[in-house]
Amino acid sequence: MEDLNKENKFFQDIYDNDKMVWLGQNTNHFPTYEAIKSAMIQSIMNEDYHKYPPPYGLEELRALILQDLNLNSNLTVHITEGGTESLYQVTRSLLKPGDIMISSDPGYYVIHRFAELSGAKVLDLPIYSGDNDYKLTPEMVNEVIDKRAKMLTLVDPLNPLGVSYTPKEVKAFCEIAQDAGIYVLNDVTYRDLAKSHTLAADFYPEGTITIYSFSKNCGLAGLRLGAHIATDTLLASMSEYKINDLGTSIIAQVAGVAALKNKVDWLPKVVAITAENQLLIKNAVDKIEGAFLPVYPSHGSMMVIDISETGSTPETIADEMLRRGFFIRAASYTTRRFTDRYVRVSFSVPTVQVENFTAELLKLF
Numbered sequence: 001m002e003d004l005n006k007e008n009k010f011f012q013d014i015y016d017n018d019k020m021v022w023l024g025q026n027t028n029h030f031p032t033y034e035a036i037k038s039a040m041i042q043s044i045m046n047e048d049y050h051k052y053p054p055p056y057g058l059e060e061l062r063a064l065i066l067q068d069l070n071l072n073s074n075l076t077v078h079i080t081e082g083g084t085e086s087l088y089q090v091t092r093s094l095l096k097p098g099d100i101m102i103s104s105d106p107g108y109y110v111i112h113r114f115a116e117l118s119g120a121k122v123l124d125l126p127i128y129s130g131d132n133d134y135k136l137t138p139e140m141v142n143e144v145i146d147k148r149a150k151m152l153t154l155v156d157p158l159n160p161l162g163v164s165y166t167p168k169e170v171k172a173f174c175e176i177a178q179d180a181g182i183y184v185l186n187d188v189t190y191r192d193l194a195k196s197h198t199l200a201a202d203f204y205p206e207g208t209i210t211i212y213s214f215s216k217n218c219g220l221a222g223l224r225l226g227a228h229i230a231t232d233t234l235l236a237s238m239s240e241y242k243i244n245d246l247g248t249s250i251i252a253q254v255a256g257v258a259a260l261k262n263k264v265d266w267l268p269k270v271v272a273i274t275a276e277n278q279l280l281i282k283n284a285v286d287k288i289e290g291a292f293l294p295v296y297p298s299h300g301s302m303m304v305i306d307i308s309e310t311g312s313t314p315e316t317i318a319d320e321m322l323r324r325g326f327f328i329r330a331a332s333y334t335t336r337r338f339t340d341r342y343v344r345v346s347f348s349v350p351t352v353q354v355e356n357f358t359a360e361l362l363k364l365f
């Protein structure tokens, strides 16, 4: 009880601090595109919020997401309160006690935790090595797959490392999954930041569940809006675990519609500024003896700085930076084995904030 309150207080303090530079959750802090804000204001003025929205989302938003992913119209979109809700529903409904979910370490451990709630065992394969380009490989998956395997989780681009998979790799993962008759959970939360991106659903539509989010690309994290996409058959088998029977916030969905309709106007700027910001961080890290970037450029809105040879620890650096007004994450949030190796820093914030961050970071070494 006490710990949960402490955790909430930690986040409340960061939230309340207007000067805090938010590099700890990969969220997007660029000014919101005007049409997105106007759509929300209009919806509030119309008092749209008196009605419960349709349970699986506004038809227009569902169609726009399918179009955005350029996916076959045989697949269906279910709108949720963020990728998180989708991840919960997928892992709780499709995994049973004794099943195995194959994933990576480092990785997005929220998914692992949800899978374990279903009684599944998570095989978090260690990928923190240049030998395999800090990626999961089809060979690694082949080596561990057995009759108990039920799901392969591909977070692409991967939080925290920012690696992304080539079309050849995605195809190979899908073939393995298809042959073994297991699901592919393809979390594409950071897809829009990637130089290029391949969806597992393009190769294996009948067994893939794609997780979609509005939090990192256009900065709607606080509105809590996401989706999952799969075949109707798969979605029906997940329906028992649907959380929001009465639909997802109408204001958030209206914002999502405006975001997708205007994507060509705001996304290129997000991509350009994040690329510039990453370079600033790289230039700073190059000056720190013993520190390096395992993955550069990152295909996400975050990167990992390896500090294991600097004589400092991830916790010390994260605490020290927080004291100086910069929220970043120690490794332990995204790894079980490599907790002493890195800090994770996101860079989808105005460039001046990244400049201030790098200046302060250099003072620590």
Ligand SMILES: Cc1ncc(COP(=O)(O)O)c(C=O)c1O
Pocket (backbone or CB within 6 Å): 025, 026, 081, 082, 083, 084, 085, 108, 155, 159, 187, 189, 212, 213, 214, 215, 221, 225, 226
């Ligand atoms: C891989 C991944 N999936 C999902 C989420 C959460 O997405 P949402 O804000 O849509 O719940 C995150 C947030 O950090 C993430 O890194």
